[in-house]
Amino acid sequence: MTETVSITTTINGESRTAEVEPRTLLVHLLRDTFGMTGTHIGCETGQCGACTVQMNGGAVKSCMVLAAQADGHQIATIEGVAPKGTLHPMQQAFWEEHGLQCGYCTPGVIMSSLALLVENPDPSEAEIRHALEGNICRCTGYHNIVIAVREAAVRMARGDEATSIR
Amino acid sequence: MHPYPFTYHRPTSIDDALTMLGEFGDSGKLLAGGHSLLPVMKLRLAQPEHLIDISGLAGLSGVRLDGDVVGIGALTTHHQLATDAILETSAGLLPEIARVVGDQQVRNRGTFGGALAHADPAADYPAGVLALNAEIVARGPNGERTIPIDDFFVDFLTSALEPDEILTSIRIPALAANTGYRYEKLQNPASGYAIVGVAAVVTLTADGKISAARVGVTGAGDMAYRPQAVENALVGSTPNEDSVKAAAESAVDGIELLSDIHAPADYRARVTKNLVRRAVLKAVERAGV
Ligand SMILES: Cc1cc2nc3c(=O)[nH]c(=O)nc-3n(C[C@H](O)[C@H](O)[C@H](O)COP(=O)(O)OP(=O)(O)OC[C@H]3O[C@@H](n4cnc5c(N)ncnc54)[C@H](O)[C@@H]3O)c2cc1C
Ligand code: FES
Ligand code: FES
Numbered sequence: 155m156t157e158t159v160s161i162t163t164t165i166n167g168e169s170r171t172a173e174v175e176p177r178t179l180l181v182h183l184l185r186d187t188f189g190m191t192g193t194h195i196g197c198e199t200g201q202c203g204a205c206t207v208q209m210n211g212g213a214v215k216s217c218m219v220l221a222a223q224a225d226g227h228q229i230a231t232i233e234g235v236a237p238k239g240t241l242h243p244m245q246q247a248f249w250e251e252h253g254l255q256c257g258y259c260t261p262g263v264i265m266s267s268l269a270l271l272v273e274n275p276d277p278s279e280a281e282i283r284h285a286l287e288g289n290i291c292r293c294t295g296y297h298n299i300v301i302a303v304r305e306a307a308v309r310m311a312r313g314d315e316a317t318s319i320r
Numbered sequence: 321m322h323p324y325p326f327t328y329h330r331p332t333s334i335d336d337a338l339t340m341l342g343e344f345g346d347s348g349k350l351l352a353g354g355h356s357l358l359p360v361m362k363l364r365l366a367q368p369e370h371l372i373d374i375s376g377l378a379g380l381s382g383v384r385l386d387g388d389v390v391g392i393g394a395l396t397t398h399h400q401l402a403t404d405a406i407l408e409t410s411a412g413l414l415p416e417i418a419r420v421v422g423d424q425q426v427r428n429r430g431t432f433g434g435a436l437a438h439a440d441p442a443a444d445y446p447a448g449v450l451a452l453n454a455e456i457v458a459r460g461p462n463g464e465r466t467i468p469i470d471d472f473f474v475d476f477l478t479s480a481l482e483p484d485e486i487l488t489s490i491r492i493p494a495l496a497a498n499t500g501y502r503y504e505k506l507q508n509p510a511s512g513y514a515i516v517g518v519a520a521v522v523t524l525t526a527d528g529k530i531s532a533a534r535v536g537v538t539g540a541g542d543m544a545y546r547p548q549a550v551e552n553a554l555v556g557s558t559p560n561e562d563s564v565k566a567a568a569e570s571a572v573d574g575i576e577l578l579s580d581i582h583a584p585a586d587y588r589a590r591v592t593k594n595l596v597r598r599a600v601l602k603a604v605e606r607a608g609v
Contacts, residue, residue, distance in 0.1 A: 159328050176328035176371070198321040199359055201511075203425060212399065212428035217321075218358055219429065220351075222328050223375060266424060287512070288423025 161225045165190070166234025174221050181205045183221035184231060192232040192261050196290070203289035206262035207231045213269040215288070232261035235268065240316040243309040244268055244302075253302030255293035263289045267303045275311055279304070323361035329372045334459060334486060337374050341484045342461055344370040350486065351375065352395060352434035355426055380433075380488060383407055390492045394433025398422070401432060410494035413501035413519060417448045420505055422512050433487045436472070439479040439543065441578065442513040446473055446544030448503060450536030451519035454492045460485035473543040496532075499523040500606030504595040506539075508582055514539040515583050516591045518571075520599035522554070524607040530554045535600065540577055540592045547571045550596055559604045568596040 158173045165188065172187050181198075184190045184207070196204035198217045205216040208230040236242035241249065244264055254260045263286060270277060270285040277285065282303045283296070291299060331337035341348055349368035351357055352375055360366045374380070374395070381395040383404045390410050392401070401407060401418035408415055421427060421435075421444050435445050436456065449469050456467040461484055472480050481487060495501065505517040516539040523532040533554040538544040553567035571593045577585035 157327060175325065177323050177325055179322070199362065200355065200426070203423070206425055209428070213425045214428050215425045218355055218425075220328070220354065220358070220373075222330075223351075223354070223373065226376075269424065285424050288425040 159222045159225070161221055163224045163227055163229055165229045166231060172221070176220070176222055178221040179217050180207070180219040180221050180224050180229070181216035183224070184216060184229075187221075190231055190233055194258055194261055196258070201290065202259070203262045203266065204259055206265045206289060208265055208269055211269065211272065213266045213288075230265070232264060235264065236316040240318050242268075242316050243314040244271075244306040246314075246317055247302045247306035247309060248299075251302040251305055252298045253294065254299075259289060259291040259293075263291065263299060267306065270303070271307055271310060276307055277303070321362045323358070324364060324367040326361075326368055327370050329370060330376060331372060331374065332377075334374075334377060334380070334488065337372055337377065337486060338459065338461060338484070340370070340372045341486070344372070346483070348372055350437075352437075353397065353430040355422070355430040356434060356438040356440065374486070375431075385410060385494070388494045390494055392432055392490045392492065394431060394487045394489055396432045398427035398430050398432070398435075399424075402427060411452060411492050412495070413448050413452060413503060413521060414445075414492070416501070417444050417503045417517075417519065420444065420503070420507070426512075432490060436490065437479055437481055437487050439473055439475075439477050440513070441476055441542055441544070442508070442511075442515070442539050443544075444503070444505065444514055444517050444538060447514075447517045447519040447536035447538040449490065449492070450544055450546050451501070451521045451534045452492045452495075453534060454490050456480075456487060457489045457491060458482075458485040458487050464488075466491075470546070473545075476542040478543075495521070496523055498525070498607050499532075500603040500608065502599040502602035502606065504599040504602070506591050506595065516540050516588060516595055518592065518595040518599045520596070520603040522559075522600060522603040522607055524604065529556060529558050530604070533600070535571075535596060537571065537592060537596070540572060540588050541575045542578065545575065547573070547575075547596065549573050550600075554600065559600070561601070564600045564604070565597050568593045568600065571596040 194204040196202035200218045347369040351371045351373045381393040384391045454469045506515045519536040549570035579585040
């Protein structure tokens, strides 16, 4: 079976096309075809959430979606959350509140957290923990992640802009 | 981690998908949210040559109230179920279950129809659709048929759907007045699936007697089931802690319990009885007479 599928998808607002083998996973389309390695791969079986991106605004695990299923849909990745050289208020909050240690889970956690804040701009600690059930972090114990998301909610509610990296 | 190679098809209508199913026979498989099928394909436990992606088909998604019956399209996602206003008022048990399926990401992709068709013995919805007395609507080469939920789960990972049929919708009678419901789940902390899950729907008379009770159990055996001895003991009784506890004692009668590293059979038996007791008591409380 050598045939390919052609895909046109909007990634971070930009239309992209590719010809891929049908079994290509969305995470490999992003990382291998388009060289966007901000989206990480942990388990590749849907358990860890390291590969989380947004599809039409909802958080999804990109190792659990075929690239072909992204055809015609909107994908948002960590690369698109803030202009180059700047940090989104969510990223700034993770930095300041020590919401990461090794950083492996962080792109996925941020994409899940941003999706949460669109649905619920003022989440409680319990609501943040519920929304992040699909993102495993081996380092932080989640405590500072929750604090960072709360802090980001406050900053985004008051309209903070992306800040440049010092 | 890649599945074996396959050919990808995107039908443009249900009829188109049915034609493909007929043409490919055993080598074709429907793909909806992919959250059960892609994992088994990656683990190479399944290797369909043709994937028929129905996830983009129009008209198979969403919730409609038609008189006293709620119709739910097969492609409705767990997230849609969790947040749907019609369901919240007419069959609130389903959103209660949907909210504890997997995680945010899984709920955004996985579909109600896919979950039922997959008939995983540890899946959450089977308990709920049994308790709600749902009907499954399927289309095949000879047209449409309706399958009562009591006939739907037939074995481990096996439903009453034929290989050439597509589950199109699920019909649920809207809950009657003075009816309460509850889903109780002991969650596997790693996978999120149910070790045991129990759904109860209870209707009370004006003087507080149980006039109808349906209970669904998932995770305990090879497939979801209704513990009918429990239901029979409840109907006609005036429920209290002791009577419900006594009724729940027969929750695993005649069931060959699963036994694995997560829960040996005797533990599953105790958990099932306890969750039946809790689910029924909460349903009674919510029936609010
Ligand atoms: C990390 C993770 C955690 C999960 N946790 C839970 C949990 O806690 N509880 C739980 O219940 N589930 C859980 N699931 C499973 C999830 O709910 C799946 O979405 C669901 O079981 C399958 O739905 P799907 O749309 O993804 O189906 P698919 O994977 O696309 O299909 C599953 C099977 O059903 C068939 N099929 C699909 N749609 C139809 C149709 N309309 N007609 C006929 N056949 C069809 C397919 O051919 C395939 O055989 C989890 C999954 C993952 C990956
Ligand atoms: S890499 Fe996708 S969930 Fe772990
Ligand atoms: S910071 Fe290391 S896994 Fe989360």
